[in-house]
Amino acid sequence: MFWDEEAVRQGVIRETVEAEAQFDPAAFGARLRTARMRANLSQVDMSTLLDVSQATYSRMENGRIEPSRVTSTLLERASLAVSRSMTWLLLGSPVRDRVRLAARRTDEQDVRTQADRALGLLELDAELDDIVEFADLGPGVVDGAVWQQFVEAMPHASRRQGKERADHLRNALGLGIEPLNDIPAVLEQDLEVDAAVLDFPDGLSAVVAFDDERALALLAVSAAEPWVRQRFSFTHELAHVLFADGHAYDHDHRHSPTEMRAEKFAQNFLIPEGGIRAWMADNGYGTDDHVSRDDACRLADLYGVSPTTAWIALADINVAPKGPAPTSAGAAVVAGMLARYQARERNCHVERVPVRMERRILKAFRSGFLSAAATANALGQDASVLSEASAIIDDEPRTRGASGVPNLA
Template sequence: MRMDLQQVGARVRRERERAGLTQRELAELTDISQPTLARIELGTRPRLTIAELDRLAMAIGVPLRELTSGSPVRDRVRIAARTAGVPAVALEAALRRAVDILVLDERLDRLVHGGRPSAAGIRPLAADLSLPDPSASGEDQGRVLALAVRRLLDLGGAPLADPAELAERLAGVDTAVVDFPAGIDGFTLTDPVRAVTLIVVSTNAVTERQRFTYCHELGHFIFGDGTETHLLDGGRTSAELRCDAFARHLLAPQDGIRAWLGVNGPGGESAFDERRCALLARHFGVSLMVILIQLERMGMITGRQVERLRGPSGAQLAWRYGWGPQYAGKQEISRTVRPPQRVLERATTAYQAGKLGIRVLADLQGQDPTVTETALTAAGVIPEPPRIRRADMHRLLTRTRSAAPLQHPSREQEE
C-alpha cells in the first residue's frame, strides 16, 4: 500500500492529541520509541509498516483506516452552507470545525456502549406534520408549516423560549453554537449513513440572528430541501425565501402580534413608531426587520414606513429604550460555544472511561483543557488510567501477507 506518509503522520499527530496523549505516552503504549514516533508524525520516516500503524491506531482508539485513508465521515457528509461572499478559506475553516463534531460523534459509537440516544429520549414529532401545498407561494408555504408546528406543540401565539431545543424535539436533530469566522451565520450538515443531522450557528451572530438561523435551517430540514440547491452566490433561491417565511412566522406569528397589540394599545399606522416596533421585536426575540416585514404583510404599516423605521440594530434599540443590560447579557451567552448535548454527554462518558482525552472535550466546548479538566474533576468526573493495548498478531499477519510497507513515493529506494 503506497501512501503519502506526511498525511499519515499528520493524522497520527491529530488523533494522538485528540486522545490526550503526549508523544512519550503513546510511545510507551505502542513500544515505538519517542524519536521514531516524532519522525512518523513529521512524515520524515521513509518506511512505516502496517503493524506499527495498527499498534498506533489501537493505542489511540481509532480504526486503522482513519490513519491510512482519513475519516470516511468527512467524505460522505452533506453540507448545506447557505452563504454568499464568504472567503473560501473562512468557509472551509467553518465547515471543518462543524464536520469535526460529526466525526467525533461517529467515533463515540465505538467508544460508548448503549448506542446513540435520541433527543430527550423521545420520538421526533416532525413525522406527524403534513407539508403545505407545493403549488402555493413560498410565503404561504412557510406560514402554513410554521402554524402547523405551533399547533403540534401547542404554542399558540407565544414567543419561542428556545428554538434550538424546539429543533431537537421536533426533528430529532442536534444543534450547536460554534466559533465560526465572521460572515457565516450557520448551516446544516447530514451524515447520510448514520442518519444524523446537525444544525450549527455561529458565535458571531447576535442572539436574534441565531434564533432565526435555527428556525430557517429547521425549515429546510422539514421541507426536505437537501443541500445542493442552497449553495448561493449572491442570490436567494425560492427555497431560501420559503424558509425565511417559515422562520418569521414560527418566531413571530401574526396571531401573537395581534394579541400583543391588543394588550398594548390600539393599532393604526400612526401607532407604529420605533419604540413600539422595538418592544414587539424584544417580545418575540427577533430582529426589528422581522417585525417590520410581518407588520407590512399584515397591512398594519406601509412599505414607506418600513424604509423609515428599518436600520437600528438590536443593541441600539435595547440601549435606547431601557433593556440594554439584559440585551448585553443575552449576547454574552450567544458568544459562548455550545456543543450538541448528546455528543458532549457521550464524550464525557468516554473521557471518564479513559477512552478519550481531555483535549477533545475542551475543543468541543471551546475551552482551555485546564479549565475543562478542573470543572469535570469538581463534578466527580475523573478518567480511569490508560491501559496498554497490544495488537492482535494473527490479524496483523493476515493483513501483512497482502500489504507492503507504506512508503513515500519519492523515497522508495531509501531504507
C-alpha cells in the same frame, strides 16, 4: 499483517485483511498530525508517548513509515495520546465523505473545509456509537426523528408556503403563539434535530449537515453572529430542511424563491401573526392601528427578533410604525431592555454543541475514553475546567474495552 489477533478479538479492527489493504501511510500520517495538533501536543511529546525517536515519529506524520512498523502497541499508545480510536487512526472515518452539506456563506471557499468544526463533531459522535458495547455513553441518534415527519418538498416556492408551514409546525408541536425563548431547545427537544453554535471561519454563518446513514440532521450557526441573527439562522435553515431544498447556497441566491420562502418561514415561526395580534390587543391597539416605534421595539425584544424582522412582520399586516427600523442596540435602549440585550450578546458567542452530543462526550470523558484536552476541544470549552474535574473523577471506576484497552483514549 501488522495487527495482532488480540486487537481483532477486541473489535478494534474487525476486517483485518481488508483493513490492511486499505492502509494509506500518507493519510495515516495526516490524521495523526491533525489529532496531535488538536490535542495540543508537540512531535517531541508524541515521540515520548509512543516510545519512538523523534525522527521516526516525524516520518510517521510525513507518510514515510512501513506498515509493519504500525503495531497494535503503537496504535494503542497513539490512541491514548490523541483521544481517537485505533480504527480512525488507521483507516479514517467515512463520515466526512458521506455527510451532505448545505451552507450559508459569502465567499467561494470550500464548504467542507469551512465546516470542519461541524464535521468533526459528527465524526466523533459516530465513533462513540462504535463503543457503546464497552460503555453506556447515552443516546445515539434517534430512529425516526420527529423532524422527518414534517419534511415535504414543494418545488415551486412561495412566501405563502413559508408562512403556512411555520404556522402548521407551531400548532403541531403545541407551541401556540407565544415567544420561543430557546430555539436550540425547540430544535432538539421537539424536533430531534441537533443544534449547535460553533466557531466558523469568516464568511460562513450557518451549516446544515445530513448523515443519512445515521438518520441525523445537524443545524449549526456561527458563534460570531448576533443573538437575534443566530435565532433567525436556525429557523431559516430549518425551513430548508423541512422543504427538502438540500442545496448549497450563498449570497448569490439570496433573492431566490426558496430563500425568500425560508425567510418568511423563519419570520413567522419566530414572531407569528397570531402572537402579534394578541399582543396588540393586550396593549390597547385596535386591529388596524399602527404600532408605535417604542412598542415595536418592545415587541422585537419580547419575541427575540431583530427590529427589522419585527418591522417586516408588522408591515405584513399593515400596522408597522412610520420610519425605518432602528438597530438592535438602539431598539434595546428604546425598549428599556439594554442590560438584557447586552447579556444576550455576551452569552451567545460561546460555543454550544448539541445537548445529546455533549452528554455523550462528557460520559466518554468520565469513562476514560476521552482526555480532558480532547473533550475540551470537542465541546469548545476551557480545558482547565475539565482538568479540575479529572481530579474529582479519578477515583471513579473507568469503563474500558476488552482486556482493559480503550477504543478511545
